[in-house]
Amino acid sequence: MQVFIKKLTDNRYLLPLLVVTICVWRIFVPQLPANEGLGWDGYRYYQLTVDGLQSKVLDSYLILRIFPCLLIHIILKWLSISFIPAHVILAFKIMNTIMIGLSAVMVKQIFEQYKLNPVSQLIGFTLVFLNYGVFNFTYYYPVMTDTPAFFLSIALFYFFVRGELTNVFLIGLIGAFTWPVIFAMAFALILFPEKEIAFVPLKKVWQYTISTLCLLYLLAMAYFLLFITKEKADLLFCLPINYNMLPIALAGVGVLFFFIPQVIFNQTFFNLNYYRSALNGNRIFAAFVLVIAFLVIRFSVAVNATSEYVTLYHQIKIHLVYAFQRPFITVVSHFNYFGCTMLLLLLFWKRFAAFVSGFGLGIAGSVFFCLFVFALKPESRALIFFFPWLMILMSLYIGKYRFSNLFYILVFVLNFAMAKLWLFFDYDMNTSKVLTDGTFDFPNQWFMMHLGIWMNEYVWLWLCTAVAVSLLLFIISLYKIEFHKKAVLFYKIFEPVTYE
Numbered sequence: 001m002q003v004f005i006k007k008l009t010d011n012r013y014l015l016p017l018l019v020v021t022i023c024v025w026r027i028f029v030p031q032l033p034a035n036e037g038l039g040w041d042g043y044r045y046y047q048l049t050v051d052g053l054q055s056k057v058l059d060s061y062l063i064l065r066i067f068p069c070l071l072i073h074i075i076l077k078w079l080s081i082s083f084i085p086a087h088v089i090l091a092f093k094i095m096n097t098i099m100i101g102l103s104a105v106m107v108k109q110i111f112e113q114y115k116l117n118p119v120s121q122l123i124g125f126t127l128v129f130l131n132y133g134v135f136n137f138t139y140y141y142p143v144m145t146d147t148p149a150f151f152l153s154i155a156l157f158y159f160f161v162r163g164e165l166t167n168v169f170l171i172g173l174i175g176a177f178t179w180p181v182i183f184a185m186a187f188a189l190i191l192f193p194e195k196e197i198a199f200v201p202l203k204k205v206w207q208y209t210i211s212t213l214c215l216l217y218l219l220a221m222a223y224f225l226l227f228i229t230k231e232k233a234d235l236l237f238c239l240p241i242n243y244n245m246l247p248i249a250l251a252g253v254g255v256l257f258f259f260i261p262q263v264i265f266n267q268t269f270f271n272l273n274y275y276r277s278a279l280n281g282n283r284i285f286a287a288f289v290l291v292i293a294f295l296v297i298r299f300s301v302a303v304n305a306t307s308e309y310v311t312l313y314h315q316i317k318i319h320l321v322y323a324f325q326r327p328f329i330t331v332v333s334h335f336n337y338f339g340c341t342m343l344l345l346l347l348f349w350k351r352f353a354a355f356v357s358g359f360g361l362g363i364a365g366s367v368f369f370c371l372f373v374f375a376l377k378p379e380s381r382a383l384i385f386f387f388p389w390l391m392i393l394m395s396l397y398i399g400k401y402r403f404s405n406l407f408y409i410l411v412f413v414l415n416f417a418m419a420k421l422w423l424f425f426d427y428d429m430n431t432s433k434v435l436t437d438g439t440f441d442f443p444n445q446w447f448m449m450h451l452g453i454w455m456n457e458y459v460w461l462w463l464c465t466a467v468a469v470s471l472l473l474f475i476i477s478l479y480k481i482e483f484h485k486k487a488v489l490f491y492k493i494f495e496p497v498t499y500e
Contacts, residue, residue, distance in 0.1 A: 023135070120395065126415050329452070
């Protein structure tokens, strides 16, 4: 097996070719039948693709997602291909396949740059690509901007570690009109492009202070949103908040918020000399030009309406309220959509956070910002712009250690199970009953369960069980456990590995 894996990874293009082969197969599997295969959000993106900047649906939100639609619009128009739904759907599928293939090439080169061994490279490809979000949702619901965001996220990280700041600038500008948070991430990488920072732990008193402030923010916002403004999880067919379980849900989210800031607990980031050495006139000017270029392009295009989606209140509300639907729903949703990266984050968070901080404030600050603002929303596909970074960084972190065979097998098996490549399903409003809590029963739940906030309570319970069992198996694969009368002792059975 070791020989086979080595042969598979020695060639720079074999693993990317395997990824592309799976993608080509997925082009021909059944897709969402709603609106002739366009879906609901996809129907709006279809209208943007047909009419471009003259589309009647273009508003202040969709202008920030228009680039992939314009790209397809220009290509189909240049080839004189009609804009019927079937042609647009196929065009998006082909574009998505090319982007995932290019992403695979870049991921492979990142792994080679950091000298990951063959097994770690294979596990890295498993984490990044073998999941529902990449191989399943991409082709079941193709007319979306998710895959372009996935590609741009990986490209942004790729150009950052290679020190190609001009390309970081270009990716940030394209990202501003594909998935706007990518623009903010690129802005941070331009200002702080260094990727090798020594980790010096922040003093404990400051660690607890910052973590406590994050927790207090969460509690204050939860009280404000749930009891002052009385916001509800009120999207059609979504799982309502169970207020009897709210204390447990709040405690679970609170624990996550308390530990999120560990990614910036590097004393270097709190030293004025770091900013004096990291910032310079050229980088500040480039970041300024990036902002000006975005504003010029944005306000040179007239929109037909102002969307509530671009307001600060809506962004805060939509990413917090739904985290309280059920206890740990965010964790189980991300596991269901992206695979076991979510579980590895829980298991390795303290060490992993220190590892991430070594990439500098551009990466660490972006990770903290995205976790703090966006990551608690259980609609996991909304994190497709950010999870690629976590999956790549986790792959690089795992590559620093030698684990048991059971650990590697678990990563592959769990991601394969969560990808559900064998699961073919249709969505039909007439085939599933609506449960008493407003959510869909099966068979429509086979699709809705992957959208997080629309899973029903039975799915949530089963996924909680799957997470608990999977975490237990991982712990067994990572530690030798000894039971004594006064304590249970854990001895780690993984060790650091060096690359020459």
